[in-house]
Amino acid sequence: MKIAIIGGGSLGLLFSYYLGIKNEVSIYTRTKEQAEQINKNGVHLIKGGIAQPPLKVSAAAIQEWQGKEEFTVVAVKQYQLPGLMDELKMNARNSILFLQNGYGHIKLLSEITAPDIYVGSVEHGAVRANEYTVQHNGIGVTRTAVYRGEAHLLRELPMNVPDDFPVHLESDYKEMLIKKLVVNAVINPLTAILKVRNGELIDNPFYFEIFKQLFEECALVLGLEHKEDYLQNLMTVCAKTANNHSSMYKDIENGRQTEIDAILGYLLELSISKNIKAPLIHNYYHCIKGKEQEREGA
Amino acid sequence: MKIAIIGGGSLGLLFSYYLGIKNEVSIYTRTKEQAEQINKNGVHLIKGGIAQPPLKVSAAAIQEWQGKEEFTVVAVKQYQLPGLMDELKMNARNSILFLQNGYGHIKLLSEITAPDIYVGSVEHGAVRANEYTVQHNGIGVTRTAVYRGEAHLLRELPMNVPDDFPVHLESDYKEMLIKKLVVNAVINPLTAILKVRNGELIDNPFYFEIFKQLFEECALVLGLEHKEDYLQNLMTVCAKTANNHSSMYKDIENGRQTEIDAILGYLLELSISKNIKAPLIHNYYHCIKGKEQEREGA
Numbered sequence: 001m002k003i004a005i006i007g008g009g010s011l012g013l014l015f016s017y018y019l020g021i022k023n024e025v026s027i028y029t030r031t032k033e034q035a036e037q038i039n040k041n042g043v044h045l046i047k048g049g050i051a052q053p054p055l056k057v058s059a060a061a062i063q064e065w066q067g068k069e070e071f072t073v074v075a076v077k078q079y080q081l082p083g084l085m086d087e088l089k090m091n092a093r094n095s096i097l098f099l100q101n102g103y104g105h106i107k108l109l110s111e112i113t114a115p116d117i118y119v120g121s122v123e124h125g126a127v128r129a130n131e132y133t134v135q136h137n138g139i140g141v142t143r144t145a146v147y148r149g150e151a152h153l154l155r156e157l158p159m160n161v162p163d164d165f166p167v168h169l170e171s172d173y174k175e176m177l178i179k180k181l182v183v184n185a186v187i188n189p190l191t192a193i194l195k196v197r198n199g200e201l202i203d204n205p206f207y208f209e210i211f212k213q214l215f216e217e218c219a220l221v222l223g224l225e226h227k228e229d230y231l232q233n234l235m236t237v238c239a240k241t242a243n244n245h246s247s248m249y250k251d252i253e254n255g256r257q258t259e260i261d262a263i264l265g266y267l268l269e270l271s272i273s274k275n276i277k278a279p280l281i282h283n284y285y286h287c288i289k290g291k292e293q294e295r296e297g298a
Numbered sequence: 299m300k301i302a303i304i305g306g307g308s309l310g311l312l313f314s315y316y317l318g319i320k321n322e323v324s325i326y327t328r329t330k331e332q333a334e335q336i337n338k339n340g341v342h343l344i345k346g347g348i349a350q351p352p353l354k355v356s357a358a359a360i361q362e363w364q365g366k367e368e369f370t371v372v373a374v375k376q377y378q379l380p381g382l383m384d385e386l387k388m389n390a391r392n393s394i395l396f397l398q399n400g401y402g403h404i405k406l407l408s409e410i411t412a413p414d415i416y417v418g419s420v421e422h423g424a425v426r427a428n429e430y431t432v433q434h435n436g437i438g439v440t441r442t443a444v445y446r447g448e449a450h451l452l453r454e455l456p457m458n459v460p461d462d463f464p465v466h467l468e469s470d471y472k473e474m475l476i477k478k479l480v481v482n483a484v485i486n487p488l489t490a491i492l493k494v495r496n497g498e499l500i501d502n503p504f505y506f507e508i509f510k511q512l513f514e515e516c517a518l519v520l521g522l523e524h525k526e527d528y529l530q531n532l533m534t535v536c537a538k539t540a541n542n543h544s545s546m547y548k549d550i551e552n553g554r555q556t557e558i559d560a561i562l563g564y565l566l567e568l569s570i571s572k573n574i575k576a577p578l579i580h581n582y583y584h585c586i587k588g589k590e591q592e593r594e595g596a
């Protein structure tokens with residue numbers, strides 16, 4: 001299968017490598033320089049600390065993407081998506097999969113005319129080491145679901161990936177994204193502000209109090225039915241990734257922009273539109289925005 | 299005047315030095331070792347980075363205190379006060395001044411039979427450098443007020459201190475302590491968790507949002523009339539101490555116990571007893587308790 005991957009961050013490189021093993025992948029990056037680096041060196045993967053054989057992948061700047069591939073994976077951060085909308089509206093024509101966190105990008109998808117639109121939720125841990133190298137630290141799964149159209153390419157995809165990069169097809173895209181949103185809304189800001197590993201949120205009884213309160217607010221604002229299932233999933237993720245530092249923790253530590261707008265920013269807007277008081281969501285949203293501001297002020 | 303000072307922490311040493319210039323001071327410390335060090339070396343003061351001449355002060359372990367001095371200053375942390383109550387109930391007989399932060403200790407004072415009980419609020423910045431040396435970093439004032447009895451010793455005190463260690467007499471002990479409590483309840487936990495200097499809370503627009511919300515909760519729980527005055531005072535303190543790290547920031551950084559129970563712990567209990575929702579007070583109380591727990595777990 002011919003696959004386009006848009007975005008040269010950690011997820012873009014990760015998907016280029018794993019999908020590139022059994023498919024013909026083209027990666028489209030924001031800068032021409034990164035595309036040149038990838039064309040010259042291939043994509044490098046470091047898995048569990050061990051360098052894998054480099055993989056040859058064709059790369060070009062995003063302006064070159066014309067939507068001719070059967071399948072396009074959009075692997076940019078949610079806050080980068082608005083800047084890509086002109087290209088997407090013009091060129092998206094076959095099947096397209098969006099891997100953004102949060103739920104706020106869903107309203108953008110209706111503006112895209114491609115017949116099959118899919119959304120995904122990535123549970124891998126990956127860090128970009130340089131312009132063509134990605135470290136795959138936490139092996140997980142990629143969950144996918146149909147937003148509009150037919151699932152046929154999502155049914156094919158699991159046969160076209162290696163065994164250690166599983167892709168699951170889920171039936172309800174909302175539930176899938178909201179489950180991930182709840183996980184990100186609680187674990188990411190708390191670990192980034194308290195400067196702790198994920199597991200500390202359930203092991204430290206004082207932090208666990210906050211964890212439960214923030215979850216309750218998210219559940220209320222989202223109007224979750226069966227909220228126990230979401231809490232159970234949240235706690236399972238926390239326990240499974242106990243020794244990890246969350247992506248937002250690392251973004252703050254490294255002075256990078258975070259995905260807070262896609263996560264708590266979305267929930268804060270939702271709470272305002274529903275006229276629900278959400279003091280902890282408000283608090284942690286402003287804590288993270290303040291940390292980002294400190295970096296800009298410095 | 300013969301003055302007893304109970305407590306060999308930063309405030310105990312600071313008051314021993316400044317009150318010892320014009321009075322006969324005895325300092326009573328928790329350990330015999332510290333008393334021996336002070337008897338041997340005198341009390342040393344470093345003011346604005348410059349070492350002042352050491353001052354000879356008589357020191358003994360707290361068990362030696364019999365309340366014979368005309369005036370006793372209790373300069374221990376609020377969380378240490380319950381452990382001193384037996385001695386205080388037995389020996390307090392003349393005039394006694396309590397310098398604790400918070401408001402929770404007020405209920406203990408009624409158990410003490412001394413005729414004149416005063417409370418104070420200290421606005422100096424001081425750090426203990428070793429068992430007999432204190433650094434006086436932020437020059438401020440000491441506010442005092444009558445809790446029970448007559449103010450006569452509080453009227454004498456300002457004449458018996460050097461000009462650079464002013465003591466003011468306030469008319470309303472509740473207002474005085476609550477004003478300080480509000481300052482401590484907002485500035486201390488926020489700076490300790492966000493890891494910023496005091497001024498950042500008003501300079502960073504995102505942190506200022508949180509600052510205002512936490513103040514509003516404190517005002518609500520305390521039932522403050524004229525809350526604008528308290529907010530104005532809070533902002534003035536923040537601006538005046540913009541470059542300082544708060545005491546709670548430093549306690550957390552150095553792995554020491556904080557005064558959180560006397561400050562947000564008191565407000566949290568009050569919110570529960572009044573059945574007022576206080577999500578931010580609850581949140582920051584648990585953040586700081588969790589930080590203290592991290593240290594114990596480590």
